[in-house]
Amino acid sequence: MRNFKTLWPFLREHKWMYICGLIWILFTDIFQLITPRILGNVTDSFQDGEIGFRGLLLYTLMIIGISLGVAIFRFLWRWFIIGTSRKLEYHIRNKFFAHLQTLSINFFNHHKTGDLMAHATNDINSIRMAMGPGLIFAFDSLFLSIVTISILLSINVKLTLLSLIPMPFLILIVVKVGKLIHKRFRTVQDAFAKLSDRIQENFAGIRVVKAFVQEDLELKRFTKSNQYNLDTNMKLVKVIGVFHPLIEIFASLGFVIIIGYGGRLVMLGDISLGDFIAFYSYLGLMTWPIMAIGRVINIFQRGAASMERINTILFERSEIYDYSDIIDDHQIQGKIEFKNLTFGYTKNNPVLKNINLTIEKGQTLAIVGRTGCGKTTLVNLLLRLFNTKRGQLFIDGVDINKIPLAFLRQNIGYVPQDNFLFSTTINENISFSFAEVNQEQVEEAARVSQIYDNIKDFPGGFDTLVGERGVTLSGGQKQRSSIARAIIKDPRILILDDSLSAVDTQTEEKILQELKKLMKNRTSIIISHRISTIKDADHIIVLEKGEILEQGTHEELLKNDRLYNYLYQKQLLEDKLESA
Amino acid sequence: MPNFHEEEILGKAYDSRLMKRLLKYAKPFWVYFLISIILLLFITGIQLARPYLIKIAIDDHINAYNRPYLVFDNQTLPDDLDEMGVIYNDKRYIRSDEIDITQFSGVPQNQIIYNKGKYYLIPGVIDTDNSFTVESINNQFIVKSGDIEYTAVPLDGTVLKVFREKDANAVYHLAIFFLCILLGGFVLNFGQVYILQWTGQKIIFNIRQELFTHLEKLSLSFFDSNPVGRLVTRVANDIQALNEMYTDVLVNLFKDIFMLAGILIVMFQLNPKLALYSCAVLPLVIISTVIFRIKARQAYRRVRVRLARLNANIAENISGMKIVQIFNQERKKFKEFDNINQSYFAATRQELMAYSIFRPTMEVISSLGLATVLWFGGGEVIRGHIQFGVLFAFISYIQQFFRPILDLTEKYNIMQSAMASSERIFLLLDEKEGISNPAQVEKLGQTQGLIQFKDVWFAYNEGEWVLKNLNFTINPGETVAFVGATGAGKSSIINLLSRFYDIQKGQILVDNKDIKTLDKSELRSKIGVVLQDVFLFTGNIKSNISLGNANITDKRIREVARYVNADQFISNLAKQYDEPVTERGSTLSAGQRQLLAFARTLAYNPDILVLDEATANIDTETEILIQDALQRLIKGRTTLIVAHRLSTIQHADKIIVLHKGEIREMGNHQELLAKEGLYHKLYQLQYKEEFDTEAELA
Incomplete structure (x- = not known):
């Protein structure tokens, strides 16, 4: 229950909805409990032979009236409590989402999307179940059984006690067998998961299966899983098959007692036939709450477990935030300095070592190197996706840790390696940084990044949807779109992280020319595998295993005749091969 | 399986074509269905007995005091x-x-x-x-x-006791009788549930077997175009959805019908006039239920669609979180999400509204029924036309009357999803096998290993030729290396030899027999394939070498492992040959996986070896082990290698240089280098590095 503390603010704000809702349940139950009494009274009137059509009409109307009352209060409690639980769901999901947004990239590297999705769907759902139906079941069954038992006692103590003898057994069965069912249900789910895994593995490894002619053996294995799935299901069926009839028997035992013993009491004049009928009906009302006990326990257990998992995420804090000594009025010009920077994602495993580098405002820096040499890490630090130690990275002479995070990122235009686009229109993707789409700006940015003509050719133009239900963009088109998305911000610093790899050389040339015009007086950082992309940069550094191996201009590096020259020669060969 | 992208598409609730096929699976079990239905008949009878017994107790005994x-x-x-x-x-x-x-x-x-x-x-x-x-x-x-x-x-x-002794005893016996019925009902109930569920489970077990067996037969091109996740969903989840159809709909339909019919029969038998009055509310029940079902379905669908959108949005935001944060657009994205979340909330409210109105409405209608019975029945009792017990029975029955009607309408939803699932399942079952054995298979028998490609043309997709007019011969025992840039068609050749795909034009011959005339299982059993990306199955080292084949003994496993140098690293594992391995095999390095794949291949002792060399970074020590193992493996076997390593190429008897799907050069290493053609360039680009880079960086 401690886990649910997270919900306090919401619950306090909506306490009246809950309190009223519980009151409506109370009313519903009271009204519900009147009907058997009426039937009892009708019976007695018949017995006494003193009922007339007027009396009958009165009773008839009373039954209709009461059912209207029950209906209204039922509607109300549904609306008040279930409705509020839906609102709670909405509220937690918003909270969860907003919190995810505050967490660092590091967090997302360590949490699988699938797991986070499970939290957002299953866990939030079971919390809602606990705070909605769970609450209702618990309260309703508690209230209904207390009142019913009191009424029964008022009719005849001995008959009540006798007819309630099966109840403790019933509760025992519901709780015990309920637990067993839950356990077997778990096994069933487990067997199903195993079956899925087996199928998944078989299809994923179908090449090996076929190459080694293992089809028959695989089928045997599958059959085993399939059989196991069937067996566990039947095991569950066995318990369920016993459970429901058993409950019915125990619930009906009360009726056996009423007929056998209650009938005798009527004949001896100890109770009236009306009491007998009322008793019979009230006992019928008792069965439901008892059956609900098992369910209530289950719902709350699952809700609590889910709440705990959600809390773990909600209590997670990002390590990237604005420190207290941030400088508010810093204007970013674009000078970047790395001073003896060393960085690693884990301790004792530096990815970047002793980087010393100054990029003047207006310069273009190019970074080359093999996969895994630390190029992207360098950029990640500049975006402060990860923290650097103080005194190692400066922008315009100010330590990056002192620059407000939002402000820093606002001034950087970033084109990532993986070209992530959202599944909205191209327009919205390009103007991602703005609240409103400015068509002129979007088109201008699209022209610079050489995607304008492609977009115009799409059936929906700039309003074409990207992704599953729209046009699927090619790798190059995606790259160019994300370039447009970055430059539309008019950033002081532009970073291209290997973002021209899928663009052909001619288009690349054009883009680079346009960018050169645009980025005059601004700082650019270009990471690339292709030498052709970067040869015109003001300064080129070659990274190898986290260190600067060599640096200079294209010509200087060629003369140097080390890795840069090697990579260059290799690419010349590749080009030749391509045209062979 | 996180398939939050898959939106539920619901169509018709009944499709006779699909239903016919579905019933075919139920046919062998008709006896069980029949038994189940008969049992249901009895169970319904027992459920209807209670009010009747009470009626007897009241009219014949409790209220019988006033008889003269x-x-x-x-x-x-x-x-x-x-x-x-x-x-x-x-x-x-x-x-x-x-x-x-x-x-x-x-x-x-x-x-x-x-x-x-x-x-x-x-x-x-x-x-x-x-x-x-x-x-x-x-x-x-x-x-x-x-x-x-x-x-x-x-x-x-005391006097009453004397007078009523017999009645009291009779009622007492009635109670005992009721108890016996209950116990009988318990047994019948259990039997019915068990038989029915077993039948349902057995049917879906069979469908699953059939679908899996069928999929297993399909060609690789089918698997290329169907994501694994989707296939898993079909075999696992979609078939699961059918279970409810076989059990809940097919049989329990009878339960509801029996119940309705039973109540009506008992009521009419008790008092036809009152029974007719009771039916007065029936149209109301049906109309409101139908209206509710329509509304609820619309609401439900809206909820599903919006939930799918909501989940897709969350998933997208999680994968795009980096971009969102870098572009500082958390607030904008949150607003977007909030809108979607709100629209989902609104949809759930509408659904709630539908339910909140319907359930109480049914309650009121049910009470109207009760009121009708009370008014007319009560009148009859006053007039002395019926006894009080009859009225009581009617009151009890009318309250049981509405359940089956509600249940019946619920079957609609089950049917709808069952139809959608079965449509998808049958679509897969109707998929053609692709690569099938000829009617008359030729036996390959003892294989020499002579391989010939004659004018082979091949395309994965029509019109996009991957291999163009390929001609070459590999003599028994020869090792041939295929080299070329990415996409030159090297791997395709490997795929074709095992007949994973069929060629469009030309002929591939093994020992002078066209592979299309051979039994593909026999063909594949002669060819040992080692792929670049070694797939490991969940199990242990042992099972990954033998692939579960019982004919391969532990001794043999150790033998082959030792032969291909895998024994060394396996001995270092905590449980050695019993060390557990997972599908992705993350505990093993790329090199170790290669060695394991060698051992696996050798265990099956193939006549022809086909090898796609790993390009992944492998540490020098393992690299030496792999090279050594490779030399031993290819000895005495016709071998085709997609080569990435210089040493492999140098050892090959013949090198075939592929470029854009065509053979450009053929010969041994020295000959081709001397030519200074394509191979020369490739050599400089891909293989020279092995010599140069170390020196370069030193």
Whole structure:
């Protein structure tokens, strides 16, 4: 229950909805409990032979009236409590989402999307179940059984006690067998998961299966899983098959007692036939709450477990935030300095070592190197996706840790390696940084990044949807779109992280020319595998295993005749091969 | 399986074409279905018995007190009646239901009457259906009914016990009888559930077997175009959805029908007029249920669609979180999400509204039914046309009447999703096998390993030729290396030899036999394939070498592992050959996986070896082991290698240089280098590095 503390603010704000809702349940139950009494009274009137059509009409109307009352209060409690639980769901999901947004990239590297999705769907759902139906079941069954038992006692103590003898057994069965069912249900789910895994593995490894002619053996294995799935299901069926009839028997035992013993009491004049009928009906009302006990326990257990998992995420804090000594009025010009920077994602495993580098405002820096040499890490630090130690990275002479995070990122235009686009229109993707789409700006940015003509050719133009239900963009088109998305911000610093790899050389040339015009007086950082992309940069550094191996201009590096020259020669060969 | 992208598309609830096929799977089990249905018939009967038993208890016993008693004294009592009735005040009272009172016209009749919680004995008979009064005057009770007056004797518990002994016993027996029925019902119920569920499970077990077996036969091109996740969903989840159709719909449909029919029959049998009145609310029930179903379905669908959108949005935001944060657009994205979340919330509210209105409405309608029965039935009781117990039974039955109707409409939803699932399943089952064996297979037998490609043309997709007019011969025992840039068609050649794909033009021959005439299983068993990306199955090292083949002994496993140098790293594992391995095999390095794949291939002792060399970074030590193992593997076997390593190429008997799907050069290493053609360039680009880079960076 401690886990649910997270919900306090919401619950306090909506306490009246809950309190009223519980009151409506109370009313519903009271009204519900009147009907058997009426039937009892009708019976007695018949017995006494003193009922007339007027009396009958009165009773008839009373039954209709009461059912209207029950209906209204039922509607109300549904609306008040279930409705509020839906609102709670909405509220937690918003909270969860907003919190995810505050967490660092590091967090997302360590949490699988699938797991986070499970939290957002299953866990939030079971919390809602606990705070909605769970609450209702618990309260309703508690209230209904207390009142019913009191009424029964008022009719005849001995008959009540006798007819309630099966109840403790019933509760025992519901709780015990309920637990067993839950356990077997778990096994069933487990067997199903195993079956899925087996199928998944078989299809994923179908090449090996076929190459080694293992089809028959695989089928045997599958059959085993399939059989196991069937067996566990039947095991569950066995318990369920016993459970429901058993409950019915125990619930009906009360009726056996009423007929056998209650009938005798009527004949001896100890109770009236009306009491007998009322008793019979009230006992019928008792069965439901008892059956609900098992369910209530289950719902709350699952809700609590889910709440705990959600809390773990909600209590997670990002390590990237604005420190207290941030400088508010810093204007970013674009000078970047790395001073003896060393960085690693884990301790004792530096990815970047002793980087010393100054990029003047207006310069273009190019970074080359093999996969895994630390190029992207360098950029990640500049975006402060990860923290650097103080005194190692400066922008315009100010330590990056002192620059407000939002402000820093606002001034950087970033084109990532993986070209992530959202599944909205191209327009919205390009103007991602703005609240409103400015068509002129979007088109201008699209022209610079050489995607304008492609977009115009799409059936929906700039309003074409990207992704599953729209046009699927090619790798190059995606790259160019994300370039447009970055430059539309008019950033002081532009970073291209290997973002021209899928663009052909001619288009690349054009883009680079346009960018050169645009980025005059601004700082650019270009990471690339292709030498052709970067040869015109003001300064080129070659990274190898986290260190600067060599640096200079294209010509200087060629003369140097080390890795840069090697990579260059290799690419010349590749080009030749391509045209062979 | 996180398939939050897959939106549920619901179509028709009934499609005779699909239904016919679905029923075909149920056909072998018809006996079980029949038994299950028959059992249901009994179970329904038992469920309907309770109100009826209560009716009997009330009308025949509890309320039977007011039947006239014949009063005999010892003189007037005929001999054959001295076992009957009860003795009270030295007189024998025999109730009219024990004896035919018309035969004893001279015998005085007494009656027990009930008023305000008390029983009285009167020396005569009145009509208790008409109103009467009991007045207490000077310790005497006077009963007045119309003009008739009797002096009543109040009966206390002990006297009543005497009079009602037989009724009490009868009711007691009734209770025992009820208990027996319950126990019988318990057994029947369990039997029914068990048989039905077993049948359902067995059917979906069979469908699953069929689908899996079928999919297993399909060609690789099918798997290329169908994501694994989707196939898993079909075999696992979609088939699961059918279970409910076989159990809930197919059989429990009868339950609801039996129930409805049973209630109607009992009601009509009890009192046709009252039964008709009871049915008056039926149209209301049906209309409101149908309206609700339509509304609920719309609401449900809206909820599903919006939930799918919501989940897709969350998933997208999680994967795009980096971009969102870098572009500082958390607030904008949150607003977007909030909108979607709100629209989902609104949809759930609409759904809630539909339910909140419907359930109570049904309650009211049910009460209307009850009121109708009470009004008309009560009237009949007042008029003395029916007994009170009948009224009671009607009240009980009318309250049970609505359940089956509600349940019936629920079947619609189950049917709908079952139809959608079965459509998808049948679509897969109808998929053609792709690569099939010829009607008359040729035996390959002992294989020499002569391989010929004659004018081979091949495309994965029509028109996009991957291999163009390929011609080459590989002699038995030869090792041939295929080199070329990415996409040159090297891997395709490997795929074709094992007949994973069929060529469009030309011929591929093994030992002078066209592979299309061979049994593909036999062909594949002769060819050992080692792929670049080694796939490991969940299990242990042992099972990954033998692939679970019982013919490969532990001894053999160790032998082959030792032979391909895998033994060394396996011995270092905690559980050695029993070390558990997972699908992705993350605990093993790329090099170790290669060695394991070698061992696996060798264990099957193929005549022809096909190898796609790993390009992944492998540490030098393992690299040496791999090279050594490779040399041993290819010895004496016809070998085709997609080569990435210089040493492999140098050792090859023949090198085939592929470029854009065509053979450009052929020969051995020295010959080709001397040519200074394509191979020369490739060599400089891809293989020279192995020599140069180390020196370069030193």
